[in-house]
Amino acid sequence: MLPVVNRLLLGLAGVVLVCGGGAVLAAGTGLSLPSWWPWHGPRDVLLSAADRERWRDESWWWPAVIAGLAILVLLALWLLLAQLRRARPAEILVDSGDGEGARLRGRALEEALRSEAQSLEGVRGARVRLTGRRGRPGARVGLSLEPFASPGGTLGRLTSEAVAHARESVGARSLPVEVRLKAAKHQARRVS
Amino acid sequence: MTRPPEPPEPLAPAGPSEPPEPSGPSGGPEPDPSAGPFLVPNTKAGRFWSVRRVPAALLAVAVLGGAGVLLYDIAAVRADQPAMRWRRVAAARLAEWRLEEPWVLAVAAAAAALGVCLIVLALTPGLRGLLPMRRDEPSVRAGLTREAAALVVRDRAMEVPGVRSVRVRMGRSKVSVRADSHFRELDDVRTDLDGALDEAIAGLGLAKRPSRSVRVTRPPVRKR
Numbered sequence A: 001m002l003p004v005v006n007r008l009l010l011g012l013a014g015v016v017l018v019c020g021g022g023a024v025l026a027a028g029t030g031l032s033l034p035s036w037w038p039w040h041g042p043r044d045v046l047l048s049a050a051d052r053e054r055w056r057d058e059s060w061w062w063p064a065v066i067a068g069l070a071i072l073v074l075l076a077l078w079l080l081l082a083q084l085r086r087a088r089p090a091e092i093l094v095d096s097g098d099g100e101g102a103r104l105r106g107r108a109l110e111e112a113l114r115s116e117a118q119s120l121e122g123v124r125g126a127r128v129r130l131t132g133r134r135g136r137p138g139a140r141v142g143l144s145l146e147p148f149a150s151p152g153g154t155l156g157r158l159t160s161e162a163v164a165h166a167r168e169s170v171g172a173r174s175l176p177v178e179v180r181l182k183a184a185k186h187q188a189r190r191v192s
Numbered sequence B: 001m002t003r004p005p006e007p008p009e010p011l012a013p014a015g016p017s018e019p020p021e022p023s024g025p026s027g028g029p030e031p032d033p034s035a036g037p038f039l040v041p042n043t044k045a046g047r048f049w050s051v052r053r054v055p056a057a058l059l060a061v062a063v064l065g066g067a068g069v070l071l072y073d074i075a076a077v078r079a080d081q082p083a084m085r086w087r088r089v090a091a092a093r094l095a096e097w098r099l100e101e102p103w104v105l106a107v108a109a110a111a112a113a114l115g116v117c118l119i120v121l122a123l124t125p126g127l128r129g130l131l132p133m134r135r136d137e138p139s140v141r142a143g144l145t146r147e148a149a150a151l152v153v154r155d156r157a158m159e160v161p162g163v164r165s166v167r168v169r170m171g172r173s174k175v176s177v178r179a180d181s182h183f184r185e186l187d188d189v190r191t192d193l194d195g196a197l198d199e200a201i202a203g204l205g206l207a208k209r210p211s212r213s214v215r216v217t218r219p220p221v222r223k224r
Helices: A001-026 A061-084 A107-119 A151-170 B008-014 B021-027 B030-041 B051-076 B086-092 B102-123 B145-160 B186-204
Strands: A092-093 A104-105 A123-132 A137-145 A177-183 B130-132 B141-147 B164-169 B172-180 B211-219
Touching: A001 A061, A001 B051, A001 B102, A061 B051, A092 A107, A092 A151, A104 A107, A107 A123, A107 A137, A107 A151, A137 A151, A137 B145, A151 A177, A151 B141, A151 B145, A151 B186, A177 B145, B051 B102, B130 B145, B141 B145, B145 B164, B145 B186, B172 B186, B186 B211
Parallel strands: A137 A177, A177 B141, B172 B211
Antiparallel strands: A092 A104, A123 A137, B130 B141, B164 B172
C-alpha cells in the first residue's frame, strides 16, 4: 500500500513540476503559445499584481486558499508520518485447528525464526521483522552469509527449515517471507 | 500449493466430463482453473520494488514546510496581524521579474528537471543492487545483493589453479571476470575458469542466470 501511495504522490509532484517549469520555459524562450497559456510571452512577469489580486474581493477566495493549504499540510504530514511508521504486528492469531485459536506474541515468533535462521549452515547473522497484520502475518528476513557459503543452498535450507517451522507454528495459512541475502566482506582464500 | 497445477487442466476439456465445466464458475468442484492464475505470478521472480521512503519523506517535508509557512502567514493576516516581510517582498518581486530573464529560465529548467527525476523515481523499481533469486517456494521471495554475488564468484574463481588475482564486476545481467594467471597455459586456465564460474553462477540461485565474460591475462613479470 505505502509503495503505491508514495509512487503516486511522487509522480504527481513530478508532473506538477514538469508542467510548471515547462510552461515558464516555453513562454520565456518565446515559443508560439496557445491563447490559454498562463503566460503570453517573454516580456510577461511571473505573477502580476492584477493576477494576484484577481479574486481577493470574492468572499470564497480566502477560505478556499486556507482550506486548500490546510489539506496540503495535512496530506504532507500524513505522508511523512507514514514513512516513519512501520507496521509490525504485536501479536499473531494462530489457528490451532480446534476452533479455539490462540495468540502468539510477535516478538516470540521473530525471535524463534531468527535464532533458527542463525543456526543454519552458512548463516552468520540474521534479522527478522514481522510484517502484515495479525490475521495474515508475513516476515522479512535479512541474512548475512558466512564467507564461502552458497547463497542458493543457504536459501533452500532457510526455506525448508526455519521458514517451514515458523509457518507450522503459525498455522496452515501461508506466511509470505521476503529474504535479502548479503555477504560479509572477506579476503579471498588462496589455494596454491 | 504443492500439488501439480498443470496436468489436470488440459485433460478436463478433452475428457467426457462436460458437466463439471459449466458448474466450475458457480461453485468449486474444480479448484485448479481458478488457482492457476494465482499460482503463475506467485512463482515468477520479479524485481524488488523499493518503497521510496526517502524521496517521499523529502517531498513531504518540502510541501509541509512551504504550505505550512504560507498557511500560517495567511491565517495571521486574516487575524489582523501584519504579513511577514518575505511575503510582501515575494509579491513585489514576482510582479517584477520577467520570464525572459536568464535565471528565471534556469530555475524553471531546474524545476522541470527535478520533476522528471521524481517521475523516474515513481516509475522505476529501484533496488538495483538486489538480484532476485529463484522462487522454489511460492511464498518465499528472496534477493541476493550484487556485492554478495560478486564475492561468491570471486571466491570460486580464486580456487582455480593458476589464478593469482581476480576482479569481478557483477552487473544485473552479466558477470565480467578478469583474472591474472601466473602459471599454467592461459587457455587451460580459461577453460577451468569457465567451468568454475558456471558452477558458481548456478550456485547463486538467481532467477535470471547472468551471462559471463572472462578475460585471463598474464601479469608482466616482475623481477625480485
